[in-house]
Amino acid sequence: MADDLVRRDAVQLNLAGAQTILAAAEAKAESMDLKVNIAVVDAGGHLVAFYRMDGARPASIYTAMSKAVTAALKLGDTGPVVRGGAPPDARLNVAIENAAAMSGGTFTTLNGGTALVVDGQVIAGIGVGGGTGSQDEEIGRAGRDALLQALQGQ
Amino acid sequence: MADDLVRRDAVQLNLAGAQTILAAAEAKAESMDLKVNIAVVDAGGHLVAFYRMDGARPASIYTAMSKAVTAALKLGDTGPVVRGGAPPDARLNVAIENAAAMSGGTFTTLNGGTALVVDGQVIAGIGVGGGTGSQDEEIGRAGRDALLQALQGQ
Amino acid sequence: MADDLVRRDAVQLNLAGAQTILAAAEAKAESMDLKVNIAVVDAGGHLVAFYRMDGARPASIYTAMSKAVTAALKLGDTGPVVRGGAPPDARLNVAIENAAAMSGGTFTTLNGGTALVVDGQVIAGIGVGGGTGSQDEEIGRAGRDALLQALQGQ
Amino acid sequence: MADDLVRRDAVQLNLAGAQTILAAAEAKAESMDLKVNIAVVDAGGHLVAFYRMDGARPASIYTAMSKAVTAALKLGDTGPVVRGGAPPDARLNVAIENAAAMSGGTFTTLNGGTALVVDGQVIAGIGVGGGTGSQDEEIGRAGRDALLQALQGQ
Numbered sequence: 001m002a003d004d005l006v007r008r009d010a011v012q013l014n015l016a017g018a019q020t021i022l023a024a025a026e027a028k029a030e031s032m033d034l035k036v037n038i039a040v041v042d043a044g045g046h047l048v049a050f051y052r053m054d055g056a057r058p059a060s061i062y063t064a065m066s067k068a069v070t071a072a073l074k075l076g077d078t079g080p081v082v083r084g085g086a087p088p089d090a091r092l093n094v095a096i097e098n099a100a101a102m103s104g105g106t107f108t109t110l111n112g113g114t115a116l117v118v119d120g121q122v123i124a125g126i127g128v129g130g131g132t133g134s135q136d137e138e139i140g141r142a143g144r145d146a147l148l149q150a151l152q153g154q
Numbered sequence: 155m156a157d158d159l160v161r162r163d164a165v166q167l168n169l170a171g172a173q174t175i176l177a178a179a180e181a182k183a184e185s186m187d188l189k190v191n192i193a194v195v196d197a198g199g200h201l202v203a204f205y206r207m208d209g210a211r212p213a214s215i216y217t218a219m220s221k222a223v224t225a226a227l228k229l230g231d232t233g234p235v236v237r238g239g240a241p242p243d244a245r246l247n248v249a250i251e252n253a254a255a256m257s258g259g260t261f262t263t264l265n266g267g268t269a270l271v272v273d274g275q276v277i278a279g280i281g282v283g284g285g286t287g288s289q290d291e292e293i294g295r296a297g298r299d300a301l302l303q304a305l306q307g308q
Numbered sequence: 309m310a311d312d313l314v315r316r317d318a319v320q321l322n323l324a325g326a327q328t329i330l331a332a333a334e335a336k337a338e339s340m341d342l343k344v345n346i347a348v349v350d351a352g353g354h355l356v357a358f359y360r361m362d363g364a365r366p367a368s369i370y371t372a373m374s375k376a377v378t379a380a381l382k383l384g385d386t387g388p389v390v391r392g393g394a395p396p397d398a399r400l401n402v403a404i405e406n407a408a409a410m411s412g413g414t415f416t417t418l419n420g421g422t423a424l425v426v427d428g429q430v431i432a433g434i435g436v437g438g439g440t441g442s443q444d445e446e447i448g449r450a451g452r453d454a455l456l457q458a459l460q461g462q
Numbered sequence: 463m464a465d466d467l468v469r470r471d472a473v474q475l476n477l478a479g480a481q482t483i484l485a486a487a488e489a490k491a492e493s494m495d496l497k498v499n500i501a502v503v504d505a506g507g508h509l510v511a512f513y514r515m516d517g518a519r520p521a522s523i524y525t526a527m528s529k530a531v532t533a534a535l536k537l538g539d540t541g542p543v544v545r546g547g548a549p550p551d552a553r554l555n556v557a558i559e560n561a562a563a564m565s566g567g568t569f570t571t572l573n574g575g576t577a578l579v580v581d582g583q584v585i586a587g588i589g590v591g592g593g594t595g596s597q598d599e600e601i602g603r604a605g606r607d608a609l610l611q612a613l614q615g616q
Contacts, residue, residue, distance in 0.1 A: 378521065381520040381521040382519050382521035383520075391594070397552070399559070402556045407525040407529070
């Protein structure tokens, strides 16, 4: 009911779930011969667990985190906003970045942030930094899929 | 009179007025099956009242606020700057966004910020975030119109 | 079980619940002849609803929000940290403030942030700004108590 | 030799080492019935790995990180500066905190940051947040000792 004061069936990610995601994403990156940073945040955008693989760029710590937070708080995977099949509109995407700066600069339109959806709820964001946008995306999705499969097995 | 030291008939939005705007905007969004964030700021760009509808993106809190502040402080609805009927100039608008970033992300060229004009004075900005730019605009205008109608009835 | 990947009985605050809190806090402030800002954030520290009462200080928008976020994210009411009954240690509290600045400056040791606990979970933070610390606290608690009572009636 | 252009025997922490630290610190916290955030940063103060235990305060993410960075970059455990056996000087330590605020909240005088020293080199900082200062310290040292023992076994 729209008038409910609270919702009582919300799903939350536990540390064990985040570790499952990190292990699978790390294995995927290794199979691609890449060294990346992997961040998992909860639905509120707060860090649950993080791994930086040996040799991965420290600078990508921050893009990984920003991608994870963005996926969690925009309720969807990250990337430039595209409207109606047209190529991404530079102005629109700069405008989104800048408006988001009100939050303290946590948002990004970079690719590589993946939303984890369980029971129709976005319960976490997974952010990967160190490869190209599409490589980062592939690694994050491997982490996401590992958790979804593990949940089906329970 | 140009020499008046102060103006004594300025109009200011009260909390009850902001609540009228929020309720009408929320009802409009529900009728469109959308979940949005709605911010109402005063003429100084400071928050008066805010609602995040259940299921709306937390990331759009910040775009909604940025749109509201921009409408209040530029004394007009938000959107890309258009010169002489030509399509918006990406460079010009990125430049405006970049300059605006000096404000800390306060200003935006996104659509969806509506100025509330009463007796020829901009007394508030209404910002909506969560739909497309034109959906957000439609929702914000429903809020504005509800207040204007309520004022006529008084 | 500690090994659970996710938790499925988490409680979330809805907008209707936040409105219940705001209305009760506003009524309490009126009864005390005070004009305050009242912010309600979810468990992730993201704004759900906000009211600034007519005549309340715009500067207190930010203290109200900071108090609400702090209560949500530290899982308890705000205020200076006290250890062992001794008077608050200035160094300890400045240190906590500064360490927290890593988050972008959202945390505070001011009084007036109240954690809303339902089924043993902190599901929201309520922040009030405009009175003294103890007045703000009293107003926030009136909001919290109104929601807890409404939940008991359901 | 002082004239060497580079040093060739520097020790660096790997991700596997950071995971050893996190696992031992987490086990120690569980044995104390505490829920904490644990951060491990490298000698440059950049995050290598992080765990937030279920139910730990999100606000302590930032204090844990700040403690870890401080231990790594001041080359020693964190805590208030003490001069000549006297009790900590509040003014001195507030001054240090305030100067440190220039770093954006990176540095802290809070207890609970532990420097990891291998072959006479500080190779990492371990920061724990969620308990009292001395509890956090005890948990961080358990993580440090686990790594040192594992290295001796090699």
